[in-house]
Amino acid sequence: MDLKIKIGKLKLENPVILASGTAGFGKEMKDFIDINKLGAIVTKTITLNKRKGNPPPRVIETPGGLLNSIGLDNGGLKDFMFEKISFLENLKIPVIVSIAGDTIDEFVELARELSKARCIRAIEINLSCPNIRHKNTKFPLLAQDRRAVEKIISRLRKTTTNTLIAKLSPNVADIKEIAKAAEHAGADAISLINTYPGMLVDINTMKPKLGGVTGGLSGPSVKPLALKCVRDAYNAVNIPVIGMGGIMDARDAVEFFICGASAIQIGTANFVNPGVSLEILEGIKEYLKKKKIKAIKNLIGKLKI
Amino acid sequence: MKQFKAKIISNKKIAPGHYILSFKAPKTAKNTKPGQFFNIRVSQTYEPFLRRPFSAHKIARNKIEILYKVVGKATEILSMKKKGDILDVLGPLGNGFDLETGVSSVFLVAGGHGVAPLYALAEQIIRGKSRALIFIGGKTKKHIVSDKELKELGAKVYISTEDGSKGYKGLITDLVIRHCKAASRLAMTTIYACGPKPMLKEVAKLARRYKMPCRVSLEEYMACGIGTCLGCAVKTRTGFKLVCKDGPVFDSREIIWT
Numbered sequence: 292m293d294l295k296i297k298i299g300k301l302k303l304e305n306p307v308i309l310a311s312g313t314a315g316f317g318k319e320m321k322d323f324i325d326i327n328k329l330g331a332i333v334t335k336t337i338t339l340n341k342r343k344g345n346p347p348p349r350v351i352e353t354p355g356g357l358l359n360s361i362g363l364d365n366g367g368l369k370d371f372m373f374e375k376i377s378f379l380e381n382l383k384i385p386v387i388v389s390i391a392g393d394t395i396d397e398f399v400e401l402a403r404e405l406s407k408a409r410c411i412r413a414i415e416i417n418l419s420c421p422n423i424r425h426k427n428t429k430f431p432l433l434a435q436d437r438r439a440v441e442k443i444i445s446r447l448r449k450t451t452t453n454t455l456i457a458k459l460s461p462n463v464a465d466i467k468e469i470a471k472a473a474e475h476a477g478a479d480a481i482s483l484i485n486t487y488p489g490m491l492v493d494i495n496t497m498k499p500k501l502g503g504v505t506g507g508l509s510g511p512s513v514k515p516l517a518l519k520c521v522r523d524a525y526n527a528v529n530i531p532v533i534g535m536g537g538i539m540d541a542r543d544a545v546e547f548f549i550c551g552a553s554a555i556q557i558g559t560a561n562f563v564n565p566g567v568s569l570e571i572l573e574g575i576k577e578y579l580k581k582k583k584i585k586a587i588k589n590l591i592g593k594l595k596i
Numbered sequence: 597m598k599q600f601k602a603k604i605i606s607n608k609k610i611a612p613g614h615y616i617l618s619f620k621a622p623k624t625a626k627n628t629k630p631g632q633f634f635n636i637r638v639s640q641t642y643e644p645f646l647r648r649p650f651s652a653h654k655i656a657r658n659k660i661e662i663l664y665k666v667v668g669k670a671t672e673i674l675s676m677k678k679k680g681d682i683l684d685v686l687g688p689l690g691n692g693f694d695l696e697t698g699v700s701s702v703f704l705v706a707g708g709h710g711v712a713p714l715y716a717l718a719e720q721i722i723r724g725k726s727r728a729l730i731f732i733g734g735k736t737k738k739h740i741v742s743d744k745e746l747k748e749l750g751a752k753v754y755i756s757t758e759d760g761s762k763g764y765k766g767l768i769t770d771l772v773i774r775h776c777k778a779a780s781r782l783a784m785t786t787i788y789a790c791g792p793k794p795m796l797k798e799v800a801k802l803a804r805r806y807k808m809p810c811r812v813s814l815e816e817y818m819a820c821g822i823g824t825c826l827g828c829a830v831k832t833r834t835g836f837k838l839v840c841k842d843g844p845v846f847d848s849r850e851i852i853w854t
């Protein structure tokens with residue numbers, strides 16, 4: 292059975308990837324799963340300078356999901372290059388580093404510095420975190436601003452030969468338009484969805500349940516929304532689409548492939564079960580066997596209408 | 597691997613709303629320190645969605661016990677588990693209590709079911725031949741658990757309730773202060789505390805006043821319990837720290853109480 296997949300220059304042994312912000316920098320997962328059996332790992336988003344993140348509470352359970360307002364808490368580029376990278380260097384699978392900048396120049400500097408590290412061959416551009424504000428756009432999210440998306444990606448394209456993945460938001464008027472903009476600007480792939488903005492209120496105190504007031508929704512409750520975005524993006528562009536949003540088991544994963552995902556990312560499900568991504572990989576193999584499909588490639592976008 | 601399926605040995609009601617659940621953990625128990633916790637999935641459905649953290653209450657050779665209070669969905673489901681049922685467990689997680697060497701006596705301060713991790717610690721202290729004084733406070737006598745077991749262990753137990761239905765009437769910190777005043781060589785006495793935040797804040801204050809070292813075990817909402825989600829942040833003097841990874845036990849001077 293052929294599970295191999297190509298994303299830009301990246302060759303993945305299988306299409307199951309750990310999503311940004313849900314697997315730390317790999318090391319945190321090492322007592323719970325053999326990461327080397329997966330397709331790839333995306334790190335927590337890093338920024339140029341250290342960010343302390345949002346005040347607690349930062350996570351709260353919702354019916355069928357999770358609302359978070361972490362606020363891109365991370366140690367910054369230096370902490371990544373000097374501390375976090377050492378575990379990643381020893382992994383056998385591709386490491387995708389997620390980046391976010393307050394300005395275009397910050398994105399560029401991050402990409403330039405990361406390109407110097409040999410173990411990093413792909414960058415996921417986080418254009419869609421609902422928990423921070425950007426200087427380059429009037430929109431709440433970069434991923435809502437077609438021009439900003441184009442500008443950032445074309446600058447990054449000139450900065451690095453690494454594979455570039457644009458991570459998009461479901462919270463847009465027309466995902467097709469944004470996906471096309473990313474493709475035209477030089478992205479090698481698109482990944483979606485990031486979390487959907489939301490909030491919850493404690494009726495006793497009348498205060499928001501999250502310290503950051505609003506947050507991003509993930510988990511099973513966003514899956515239908517994510518599948519629609521993946522299908523729309525798949526129909527709009529010729530580069531691979533990496534799908535995610537509420538994938539809890541192999542059946543969820545297969546739905547994403549059918550809607551056009553070339554690979555999938557597992558996010559919130561890692562919190563519920565840190566070993567789940569390998570279980571999903573096994574489940575995908577079983578499905579392909581049962582359906583007598585020889586290669587995962589033959590499943591991508593096979594939606595019958 | 598720190599994820600395992602554990603068979604439930606027993607799940608007993610010990611007081612109204614309070615239970616002790618014992619599960620098999622032959623490989624895990626010997627690596628578990630007092631103050632560490634387990635992140636337990638109580639249902640294979642998505643309701644409740646996340647795991648729930650519970651401290652090690654008793655650490656035996658082949659098994660772990662947790663003491664929990666029913667406060668919502670997950671603890672309700674847990675209370676209905678039977679002998680032989682299987683739990684999906686992550687752990688041991690977190691740093692645990694570090695016993696300082698050379699201390700002659702230890703004050704343990706618990707608010708209600710905050711006594712859960714302090715029992716395991718008391719056991720370790722008494723085994724190490726130090727003196728353990730444990731202070732347990734609660735709203736009413738219904739909120740006081742584990743006092744008998746701690747007495748049997750050889751700890752000196754002091755109780756307070758807000759309504760006076762058991763022990764001293766008032767706050768547990770009042771009782772602790774009395775002993776601070778009485779005890780000489782306080783510098784040799786460490787405080788370990790677990791309970792609601794307002795109580796821990798008061799304990800931290802009195803530790804500062806009497807110049808006693810003090811460790812507190814904190815709670816925060818958790819999604820992963822293993823340091824990946826960055827959800828369980830607490831404010832400290834050196835920035836946000838993670839309750840699940842850097843804690844749950846912190847030096848009380850480190851915490852910025854809000």
Ligand SMILES: Cc1cc2nc3c(=O)[nH]c(=O)nc-3n(C[C@H](O)[C@H](O)[C@H](O)COP(=O)(O)OP(=O)(O)OC[C@H]3O[C@@H](n4cnc5c(N)ncnc54)[C@H](O)[C@@H]3O)c2cc1C
Pocket residue numbers: 633644648649650651652662663664665666667668669670671672709712713814815816817818844
């Ligand atoms: C490290 C750690 C160790 C713990 N050890 C124990 C233990 O040994 N015994 C024990 O009984 N409990 C312990 N707890 C608390 C226990 O995890 C919660 O009581 C449990 O998650 C509640 O789940 P539930 O679904 O029953 O309640 P829910 O329906 O989730 O909540 C019920 C109520 O409790 C509040 N609540 C729930 N979890 C938290 C939290 N983490 N912080 C603040 N408020 C909260 C909710 O806001 C709500 O008002 C520990 C918590 C942590 C973080």
Ligand SMILES: Cc1cc2nc3c(=O)[nH]c(=O)nc-3n(C[C@H](O)[C@H](O)[C@H](O)COP(=O)(O)O)c2cc1C
Pocket residue numbers: 310311312313335336357359361363389417420458484485486508509510511513535536537538556557558559560825826827
């Ligand atoms: C706690 C948490 C933290 C996250 N942090 C990031 C992040 O730093 N960067 C990013 O691009 N996405 C982040 N995400 C979004 C996930 O990578 C993913 O896009 C989203 O959660 C949807 O997938 P899921 O439903 O499988 O979780 C985070 C999600 C959660 C729940």
Ligand code: FES
Pocket residue numbers: 817818819820821822823824825826827828829838839840841
């Ligand atoms: S609970 Fe996820 S980092 Fe602590």
